[in-house]
Amino acid sequence: MKATIERATLLKSLGHVQSVVERRNTIPILSNVLIDASADGTIRLMATDLDLQIVENVQAQVEVAGATTVSAHTLFDIARKLPEGSQVRIEAADGKMLVQAGRARFNLQTLPRDDFPVIAEGPLPTSFELPATALVQIIDKTRFAISTEETRYYLNGIFLHVAEDPAPVLKAAATDGHRLARVTVARPDGAEGMPDIIIPRKCIAELRKLLDEVDGSVHIDLSPSKIRFDLGNAVLTSKLIDGTFPDYSRVIPTGNDKLLKIDPRSFEEGVDRVATIATEKTRAVKMAVEKDKITLSVTSPENGTAAEEVPGDYSSAPIEIGFNARYLLDILGQIEGDSVEVHLADAAAPTLIREGEKATALYVLMPMRV
Template identity: 65%
Template sequence: MKLTIERSALLKALSHVQSVVEKRNTIPILSNVQIEAADGQLTLTATDLDLAIVEHTGADIAQDGATTVPAHTLHDIVRKLPDGAQVGLSLNDRTLTLNAGRSRFTLACLPREDFPVMSAGELPHRFTLPATQMKRLIDKTRFAISTEETRYYLNGIYLHVAEGEKGSTLRAVATDGHRLAQVEVALPDGAAGMPGIIIPRKTVQEIRKHLDEFEGEIGIELSDTKILFRFAHAVVTSKLIDGTFPDYSRVIPEGNDRLLKISCEEFSEAVDRVSTISSDKSRSVKLALETDKIMLSVTSPENGTATEELAADYGAEAMEIGFNSRYLLDILDQVEGDEVEARLADSASPTVMRDGADESALYVLMPMRV
């Protein structure tokens, strides 16, 4: 194998694939990235056995060939090379030599035959989704993905077809038991018969990185156990979480009759300010609602107290409720309109929050005792 490639092209492809590789691996080959030169392009493949990324990039191929080298080491070397450098890669027996300007590196290789191939299998459900819509489904929900490994079925985004007043939609839901995020987009052609699937947190993170640099349609293929995302120069294949997502509709309250409307920016900044005084992990903030105003307060035994009053549109009877300020801010960060709407019942019941400018997104936040 012998080839020449521009540093920026190699770095871009490597940065996508190396993030799949775990820092510590008990199986040495999983620390490596597979490099294959053929048909005028360089193909990089990385996997952790649950998730695989194959990325293609143009290169000047003098001799075809393939091998595997340590992913993080190669990425660090290329990252530290000067901008605009031409990188030469050549394979000699079991070592890969990298030349760039006056720099020369020799890396130990492992045989390509030992590299695991993750087969997608039969993927009967196929559709395309604009990158902007995929980005929206991820960004509006991923903050609520659970990190508790014991409730593994909550460690991802639940993607499924939902029936509503406006017909069928493609809906994404994530929850960690403290808050829930739900957003939907128009149902793409071909998605009608798809099963409800749970896309793992790590896969969601990798897909989101690709979306930053991609515009256009993403090809999505899936079965009950696997999903494949097809970009212009990359293919991401992932196992799905083997579990049943809970019936989340039961935690979305229907009868919350106290409506609060408030400027999202002012509310967010005020919550952030008063929670500075809080020292405990929960960072609880108390909201006292009265006619057309809201009082935020935080009390910390070590640091003191903080209060702030805000004007708001509220006409129901006075009430107090407490929230985790971090969770509240996470939801407010997703609101794109000027105003956020909150529907409350009482201090012990979940609150429903919506973006005043976006009906397709809904958030549920559990209260705290303060």
């Protein structure tokens, strides 16, 4: 194989594929990226961790077609340190790969391409398109609530399912047991009858990075066990989490009759300020809500006390309730409008937070004892 490629093109593509590769691998080939140069001037870069696979095509000048595999992180680090604007020449033969740019030369060890594993997709019967902007919204507004507890592996991703609500919709939800985030979008054509799926956290993170460079729509194909995202130059394929997501609709409160309307920015800043003295362990902030006034307070045995008043629109009976400050800030950070609705019941019941009745996203937060 002999090819020449612009450093910027190589670096950008390697940046995408190398992040799939785990730093520590017991199987050496999984540390490598597959580089496949074809005579039509396309180089295909591919990396996998056996659960997630990314393939990206880049343009290059290919003199001799061929394929090899080389350490993904090493090649990425080399490309990062090469001079800007340089042309990178790569040649592979006899178990070695020569990387040359300007006066720099690197001779790298390679492994045969035939040893490189490929995820067998099998048939992916459900097929539809989603605008990249809708996928970004789904990910950004839910992924902070994905659980990191490995024992509850079925919560380690975003749950996607279709429903009649009463119009056909596609819903995305994530929860860690303390908070829940759900986004609803119109059901795309082709998604009817799709199986309920849980997309793993790592796949979500890689997809979100790639979406920054996509205009238009993303083509999605899926089965009950695999999903593939076609993003134009890049294709991301992932296994899905084999588990049952809990019936989260049961925890979404419907009878919370105490409505607080508040400016999300002043609320967020107030919570952030008083939480400065909260201990790392509890991070509890108390909200005392009375007519058109919210008093935020934190009491820390080590650091002292803090309080701040924030104006709001409230006319129900006074209530005191406590929340984990970080969880509350995560939710407020997703609110884009200039008003947020906080639906309260009592100090022990889940609280519903949303921008308004028509908002695509809603959040549920469990209170804390303070």
